[in-house]
Amino acid sequence: MTATIIDGKAFAADIRGRVAEQVTALKAAHGITPGLAVVLVGTDAASEVYVKSKGRMTGEVGMESFSHRLPEETSEADLLALVEQLNADRSVHGILVQLPLPCHMNSDAVINAIDPAKDVDGFHISNVGLLGTGQKAMVPCTPLGCLMMLRDHLGDMSGKEAVVIGRSNIVGKPMAHLLLGENCTVSIAHSRTKDIADVVRRADIVVAAVGRPGMVKSDWIKPGATVIDVGINRVEAEGGKTRLVGDVDFDEVREVAGAITPVPGGVGPMTIACLLANTLTAACRANGLPEPEGLTV
Numbered sequence: 427m428t429a430t431i432i433d434g435k436a437f438a439a440d441i442r443g444r445v446a447e448q449v450t451a452l453k454a455a456h457g458i459t460p461g462l463a464v465v466l467v468g469t470d471a472a473s474e475v476y477v478k479s480k481g482r483m484t485g486e487v488g489m490e491s492f493s494h495r496l497p498e499e500t501s502e503a504d505l506l507a508l509v510e511q512l513n514a515d516r517s518v519h520g521i522l523v524q525l526p527l528p529c530h531m532n533s534d535a536v537i538n539a540i541d542p543a544k545d546v547d548g549f550h551i552s553n554v555g556l557l558g559t560g561q562k563a564m565v566p567c568t569p570l571g572c573l574m575m576l577r578d579h580l581g582d583m584s585g586k587e588a589v590v591i592g593r594s595n596i597v598g599k600p601m602a603h604l605l606l607g608e609n610c611t612v613s614i615a616h617s618r619t620k621d622i623a624d625v626v627r628r629a630d631i632v633v634a635a636v637g638r639p640g641m642v643k644s645d646w647i648k649p650g651a652t653v654i655d656v657g658i659n660r661v662e663a664e665g666g667k668t669r670l671v672g673d674v675d676f677d678e679v680r681e682v683a684g685a686i687t688p689v690p691g692g693v694g695p696m697t698i699a700c701l702l703a704n705t706l707t708a709a710c711r712a713n714g715l716p717e718p719e720g721l722t723v
């Protein structure tokens with residue numbers, strides 16, 4: 427059996443189209459333009475690329491984009507002062523502070539200084555607590571994008587076995603909560619899990635988010651399972667070039683799985699689309715308007 431390829435790039439384009447329509451409607455009916463502020467500290471080359479494509483796509487859906495680039499040696503106090511300024515700015519509905527931050531900063535303190543209503547990454551402890559207790563939260567973009575693809579492909583997930591590989595605060599833990607919300611039986615596997623292949627082989631749904639290129643092999647996968655690959659790893663390719671690969675050995679696993687997301691073109695584009703969706707959601711909530719349709723959990 428060869429797996430269906432879940433086209434995250436096309437799905438993300440569709441979501442951005444729906445966001446754009448609702449932004450147009452919001453402007454026309456209420457004169458509100460959603461605004462997203464992105465803060466980048468230091469000059470990590472990969473981060474620059476994400477920040478640039480986020481900025482471009484924000485403009486394409488009709489939102490305002492505010493970009494703040496601070497030097498590597500910025501003090502935590504200065505970054506906190508910028509966050510305060512963005513919290514108070516009524517034209518800013520969403521704030522994203524790009525991670526990782528330089529190691530002289532306490533990321534938790536910075537993230538928790540963001541107004542939870544503007545925390546479009548969903549990383550603030552208030553949003554984490556709301557998601558963990560099944561209340562209305564800002565949901566982290568990558569897990570939200572994975573959930574949208576799973577719902578689209580599988581529909582009802584009640585009673586299915588789901589295994590999340592990786593226990594990060596950014597992907598693994600919130601993903602597990604979302605899958606619980608879909609009534610899956612959820613396990614989280616990680617670097618200390620014993621017999622990880624046996625654990626993963628139980629799963630109808632596998633979400634791999636560990637950051638190890640090609641770790642998940644075909645003999646880990648139950649035939650017909652749905653495999654979501656969150657990994658974005660840059661590896662050496664022929665001719666001194668680099669290429670992106672996921673955490674899943676795509677060529678092997680596609681022969682066993684029922685469906686699989688590719689890298690690139692899978693989860694990555696969905697992450698950015700969900701960031702825009704969250705910014706629209708934040709703008710609606712800030713103005714006491716109904717939630718955008720089909721763009722929240």
Ligand SMILES: Nc1nc(=O)c2c([nH]1)NC[C@@H]1CN(c3ccc(C(=O)N[C@@H](CCC(=O)O)C(=O)O)cc3)C=[N+]21
Pocket residue numbers: 473475476522523524525526547567658670689690691692693694695696697698
């Ligand atoms: N506060 C914060 N929030 C984030 O959401 C966040 C962050 N920090 N730090 C960095 C990571 C990384 N990230 C990506 C988003 C989209 C692609 C993406 O669209 N990737 C394309 C390929 C892009 C390429 O070719 O380089 C794809 O997978 O098809 C990748 C990576 C968001 N991050």
